[in-house]
Amino acid sequence: MSLTYLDAIREAQAHALRDDPRVFIYGQDVGDFGGAFKATKNLAKEFPGRVLDSPISEDAMVGLAVGAAIEGMRPIIEMQFADFSTVGFNQIVNQAATLFWRTGVSCPITVRLPFGGTSGGGPFHSQCIEAIYAHYPGVIVLTPATVEDAYSMLLEAVALDDPVVFCEHKFLYRHLKAEKLPSEALPIGKARIAREGRDLTVVTYSAMVHEALEAATELSGEGWEIEVVDLRSVKPLDTDTIMASVARTGKLLCVGEAWPWGGVTAEIIARVASEGYGLLDAAPQRLNAKDTPVPYHPNLWTAHRPTAVSVAEAARKILRQ
Amino acid sequence: MLQPVTEPQLAAFRLMLRARLLDDKFAALYRAGKIHGGVFLGRGQEALSVSVGLSLRKGDVFAPLIRDAAGRLAFGETILDAVRTYLGSSLGPMRGRDGNVHRGRPRDGLLPMISHLGAMISVVNGMLFAHRLKKISGTVGAACLGDGATSTGAFHEALNQAAVEKLPLLMVVADNQFAYSTPTSRQFACDELVDKAAGYGVGAHSVDATDLTACLKVVGTAAARARAGEGPQLIVAKLLRLCGHGEHDDASYIPPEMKNSTLGRDCLKVAEEYLLQQKWTDAATLATWRSEAIREIEDAVAQAQREPGPDPFAEKWNAIASEHLNETHPQ
Structure with a gap:
């Protein structure tokens, strides 16, 4: 049997629905149709009345989830594309994210964001907007890069007492496969060393982990050993694991598929520069x-985002210093 | 000697009076520089607001807006909760983290509004939706708005959502002629806001908000229909705001002829005259109610003023419930 990243997301939701009567799923086309990407395939049939189509109203979808969470439920909201979550942005960052701090009442909602570029997606079906959510206090932002993490982190997200923005990469949906679902996993908040190395640390997350690993394989042929850190969660950010890796390698490259201004890569460089300046043998760099x-168009798209080729090139520049 | 009467207007009036006196106290404290941030009064809106609060029961949901002191008291909020929040007491429900009208107790069904207009409606929907999933029946939820909030996308999304799910939602719009300074002519182009109900497929109710008896009847009817499973009910109440948007605003944009029209009547005075005319109460009783309310308010203010404000060194600077995931940053 082999499972895709998308299967893992479906299975995690089935698991959550089966184990916890407080869980329900609400989103556009998630019911009988099974979702635009089929992440909720057959769930409406298996769990009658708990997997429900919403109107095209991202603001009201998240608002409803917050109200249900106040009543003790554990809603999962599916945004059809991460890009459209900006219509529900206010409810996520101002309603859900402030509730616990203002009132002491927790807000356990999970908002699933199918995000990131796929060829042909274009400007409004490709965005990586994890950083704008991570910017706000009161939100946890997850970016699983593997089938195993997609499963275990989604289950943990539903169990957490806080609003979680779960960024699942569309490019990985069908590309990635695993033999079985994990029975244990690293907890949320811990980064993973995806590949060990001594010459350069590449810190990245989600689909870019795979581009970085491919670049590392190529660079090993040139005699360089690259360490790849998969953040798994961008908020909280596992600064300890990053710092320990930089202490080993002395060099840092941060890679993100998101836009360059501010964001996750900038945050990591800021932390390493201020807290680990003495660990660095070269100026830290980033690639976005x-x-x-x-x-x-695929010609433009492949040049727009970082790829294994551009990651390897950025790495060489640092390694040659 | 008065005969004992149990007309609902009496209990409602008493709550309106308490709300008005509480608002007056906040205005006085504001002018004396005793309140940080804004002060927002419900002057002129008490008849509508109290009717909403009284139409709700324990187990229902209430999302008041900025002019709902009367409805809050009717729903069960204490004067002390209101005073502690305005004065920033660390013992209040918001612990100095939020202030003035941004107060509530979500677990008791009283939602603390965020400032983004229309945003609370879908949260009420969610609580009602959860009641349905938990097989709790017979509850309703009320969300209060002004005319300005009907222009937001959140209003549209949430009213449509409630209609699609046939939720027992009371959408109460206080059409007080101005959203801050903007007149309704710059806010919407339909003849009457209540006409929008047909487009959403929800119940429609109009009422003169200066008339307590009418408000109790219309809001009560709408609540009963929602409770009976007839889906969302849109109530549009006409009135004039008898104060500024907040106490910082002198409301000089409100034309005198509007203030002198029937729309500009003070619902509290109208109700008082009516109760006396009906001989349901007398001036001496009203004076007692007034002095009792003033005493209660003064006691609450005196108590809250003695209470500590929040201590930044003892504060848990933690926006998430999962403490193990809290990030700390060098200061």
Whole structure:
């Protein structure tokens, strides 16, 4: 049997629905149709009355989830694309994210964001907007890079007492496969060393982990050993694991598919520069998408976001210093 | 000697009076520089607001807006909760983390509004939706708005959502002619806001908000229909705001002829005259109610003023419930 990243997300939701009567799923086309990406396939049939189509109203979808959470439920909201979550942005960052701090009443909602670029997606079906959510206090932002993490982190997200923005990468949905679902996993908040190395630390997350691993394989042929850190969660950020890796390698490259201004890569560089300056043998660098909307045509798209080729090139520049 | 009467207007009036006196106290404290941040009064809106609060029961949901002191008291909020929040007491429900009208107790069904208008409606929907999933029946939820909030996307999304799910939602719009300074002519172009109900497929109710008896009847009817499973009910109440948007605003944009029209009547005075005219009460009783309310308010203010404000060194600077996931940053 082999399971995809998308299967893992479906299985995690089935598991949560089966184990916890407080869980329900609400989103556009998630009911009988099974979701735009089939992440809720057959769940409406298996769990009658608990997997429900919503109107195209991202604001009201999240607001409803917050109200249900106050009443003790554990809603999962599916945004059809991460890009559309900006319509529900206010409810996520101002309603859900402030509730616990203002009132002491927790807000356990999980908002699933199918995000990131796929060829042909274009400007409004490709965005990586994890950083704007991570910017707000009161939100946990997860970015699983593997089938195993997609499963275990989604289950843990539903169990957490806080609003979770769960960024699941569309490019990984069908590309990644695993033999079985994990029975144990690293907890949320811990980064993972995806590949060990001594010459350079590449810190990245989600689909870019795989580009970084491919770059590392290529660079090993040139005699360089690259360490790849998979953040898993961008908020909280596992600064300890990053710092320990930089202590071993002395060099840092941060890679993100999101836009360059601010964001996760900038945050990591800021932390390493201020808290681990003495660990660095070279100026820390970062590689992001270009500062334009995400292009539609594959010729432009592959040049817009970082790839194994551009990661390897950025790494060489640091390694040659 | 008065005969004992149990007309609902009496209990409602007493709550309106308490709300008005509480608002007056907040205005006085504001002018004396005793309140940090804004002060928002419900002057002129008490008849509508109290009717909403009285139409709700324990187990229902209430999302008041900025002019709902009367409805809050009717729903069960204490004067002390209100005073502690305005004065920033660390013993209040918001512990100095939020202030003034941004107060509530979500577990008791009283939602603390965020400032983004229309945003509380879908949260009420969610609580009602959860009641359905938990097989709790017979509850309703009320969300209060002004005319300005009907222009938001959140209003549209949430009213449509409630209609699709046929939730027992009371959408109460206080059409007080101005959203801050903007007149309704710059807010919407339909003849009457209540006409929008047909477009959403929800019940429609209009009422003169200066008339307590009418408010109790119309809001009560709407609540009963929602409770009976007839789906969302839109109530549009007409009135004039008898104060500024907040106490910082002199409301000089309100034309005098509007203030002198029937729309500009003070619902509290109208109700008082009516109760006396009906001989349901007398001036001496009203004077007693007034002095009792003043005493209660003064006691609450005196108590809250003696209480400690929040201590930044003892504060848990933690926005998430999962403490093990809290990030700490060098200061």
